Amino acid sequence: MNPSAARLSSRRRAAPFPESVAMQSRPNLAGWLMVSPLALVLAVFLVAPIVLIAVVSFWTATEFSIVPAFSWENYDFLFGSSVTYRVFLNTFKYAAIVWALTFLIGFTVAYYLAFHIRTQTWQIALFLLCTIPFWTSNIIRMISWIPFLGRNGIANSALLSWGVIDAPLEWLLFSDFAVILAFVHLYTLFMVVPIFNTMMRIDKPLIEAARDAGASGPQILWNVILPLTKPGIMIGTIFVVTLVMGDFITVRFMSGSQSANVGRLISNDIALLQYPSASATAIVLLATVLLTIGILLRFVDIRKEL
Amino acid sequence: MNTVIQDLELVSVTKRYGTTVAVDAVSHHFRPASYTCLLGPSGCGKSSTLRMIAGHESVSDGSILLAHRDISHLPPAKRGTAMMFQNYALFPHLSVADNVAFSLKMKGVDATDRRAKAAEMLDLVDLTALADRLPAQLSGGQQQRVALARALITRPQVLLLDEPLSALDPFLRVRMRTELRNLQKELGISFVHVTHGQDEALALADEIVVMNNAVIEQAGPAREVFNAPRTRFVAQFMGGHNVIALPQGHYAIRSDAVQVTGPDAGQMDAHVTAIEYQGTHVSVLSRIAGDQEVTALVPDAAFFDAPHHPGDRIGLTWDDRNLHKLTA
Numbered sequence: 116m117n118p119s120a121a122r123l124s125s126r127r128r129a130a131p132f133p134e135s136v137a138m139q140s141r142p143n144l145a146g147w148l149m150v151s152p153l154a155l156v157l158a159v160f161l162v163a164p165i166v167l168i169a170v171v172s173f174w175t176a177t178e179f180s181i182v183p184a185f186s187w188e189n190y191d192f193l194f195g196s197s198v199t200y201r202v203f204l205n206t207f208k209y210a211a212i213v214w215a216l217t218f219l220i221g222f223t224v225a226y227y228l229a230f231h232i233r234t235q236t237w238q239i240a241l242f243l244l245c246t247i248p249f250w251t252s253n254i255i256r257m258i259s260w261i262p263f264l265g266r267n268g269i270a271n272s273a274l275l276s277w278g279v280i281d282a283p284l285e286w287l288l289f290s291d292f293a294v295i296l297a298f299v300h301l302y303t304l305f306m307v308v309p310i311f312n313t314m315m316r317i318d319k320p321l322i323e324a325a326r327d328a329g330a331s332g333p334q335i336l337w338n339v340i341l342p343l344t345k346p347g348i349m350i351g352t353i354f355v356v357t358l359v360m361g362d363f364i365t366v367r368f369m370s371g372s373q374s375a376n377v378g379r380l381i382s383n384d385i386a387l388l389q390y391p392s393a394s395a396t397a398i399v400l401l402a403t404v405l406l407t408i409g410i411l412l413r414f415v416d417i418r419k420e421l
Numbered sequence: 422m423n424t425v426i427q428d429l430e431l432v433s434v435t436k437r438y439g440t441t442v443a444v445d446a447v448s449h450h451f452r453p454a455s456y457t458c459l460l461g462p463s464g465c466g467k468s469s470t471l472r473m474i475a476g477h478e479s480v481s482d483g484s485i486l487l488a489h490r491d492i493s494h495l496p497p498a499k500r501g502t503a504m505m506f507q508n509y510a511l512f513p514h515l516s517v518a519d520n521v522a523f524s525l526k527m528k529g530v531d532a533t534d535r536r537a538k539a540a541e542m543l544d545l546v547d548l549t550a551l552a553d554r555l556p557a558q559l560s561g562g563q564q565q566r567v568a569l570a571r572a573l574i575t576r577p578q579v580l581l582l583d584e585p586l587s588a589l590d591p592f593l594r595v596r597m598r599t600e601l602r603n604l605q606k607e608l609g610i611s612f613v614h615v616t617h618g619q620d621e622a623l624a625l626a627d628e629i630v631v632m633n634n635a636v637i638e639q640a641g642p643a644r645e646v647f648n649a650p651r652t653r654f655v656a657q658f659m660g661g662h663n664v665i666a667l668p669q670g671h672y673a674i675r676s677d678a679v680q681v682t683g684p685d686a687g688q689m690d691a692h693v694t695a696i697e698y699q700g701t702h703v704s705v706l707s708r709i710a711g712d713q714e715v716t717a718l719v720p721d722a723a724f725f726d727a728p729h730h731p732g733d734r735i736g737l738t739w740d741d742r743n744l745h746k747l748t749a
Contacts, residue, residue, distance in 0.1 A: 318508075318510060320506045321510050321512060323477050323497075323504075323506065323510065324504075324506055324510035325512075325523070325527075326477070326496070326497050326498070327475065327476075327497045327503060327504050327572075328498065328523045328524035328571070329497075329498030329499075329524050329527045329575070330498075330523075330524075330527045331527075338523075338526070338527075339512060342514045343514055
């Protein structure tokens, strides 16, 4: 194309859209305008509160007042107390056990939906069925375990009448068992969804190719499906771990206030109006969770899924 | 690679999905160490047939014999066949070498042996330099060679290829089909290749099996199938043919066997309806009595010595030996 033709064609292209030329001369402005609503929302509702918590965590408090002066007192107390370590350990214990159980259940359910249900209609129908419990609130779903697991609850009376046990099982309710059961019940779907999503993207001919190469069912699962599902597993893991580590209400209700996790530590401080101490614990918890996720993301690249 | 050459035979193999019949009692004997193309339009049952041979689709009726052994109910890996999938189905999380060595890993062969055998196969398809790449980092042609190496490492007696060239651009397709053909000669095993492109089938196959509506329409050497189609479908699908209804019945005649002469000088008079320049040839589309379309393929030099235009009256002539009677 000779220069005059190029000029002509560029003029012809630009002519019907004079405003696009104006936009192009100040591309930065348009870009900033487009990101600003989201940036504003994140700044006001995410960044500011966290900064505030961080600031307050360095204040001190007496029974009657909060003193806005810089001090390491809260952190000194937190790291100097053996309770902190025990509670953090307990939180990690919950997270680990709940993760293992939700992963096993979630992977199995997702595998069944993705590879054993042939028609898409049924896949969607069964998937929706999985979400039905989510149509009620977390608290309700949690509390409905209480009449089931209680000393004279349905589980105990059924076992008694079948003659399996002679006396009611005491550990069914208000125990770590109850806490973990409720967690698994509440959060398994957060594992199912991302794993199912990743599994649906696995090319079906890959399974056939593996079978053609002589792989048995378990070999296909281990060598093809599991590695290709890793990003989904990782996303589910992040959901479950953060939810369990940040929870306090489930632990309180289902353990009958007999077990503690970090969330309860914070909620107790708040109940006593010890905001600086609660803030410090919250900051340590946030750092712990971020560190955990950071470590997890070192192993699996989830960018492809997002 | 194989000392004993084995032959593959289908004995009235049938595939039903519910009430629809995808493959209807197909019987065929694949000659040993030959390149066979299953050719037909989409939905004709060629892919189902291939997948039944591979063992990825169960046989509703009939049996598949390889080396006189009924393999119809064996799992895919126990049949002595290997399949190359349409979009290659390479494992995206494994390197080229691990993809090729996959079947050995499944058999429990140890890592050093696996590595050595995979290197051997990669050498065969000329990919040694890319052994540590991931499939996503390869071009289409390279991916295809990985798929080939992965299929061949199982030392199959029959290699099954499901539209292996359809994912490639036209230039690469022509190059890869030469490579496929050479590889088949080199290995001396049977290749069964499913395609819907008649040019691909003609270029590659020792034998072409044309399928339509779940049955084999015609099977035979490439030249015979192209030159002497037995049915109207084969004549039309292979292309380059005219199907003409004459008083004695329906006949197929190759377009390049039809000559254009002056009006009243040929066996039949016609009106030119369109002219298409095709480089080496010019195709003259004309209409004869009874509203039948006849195409004559004239060498371009001959055409431009005596050009015709749409609307001209011309005569058409041919050697009666080139007429092939159609049975259906």
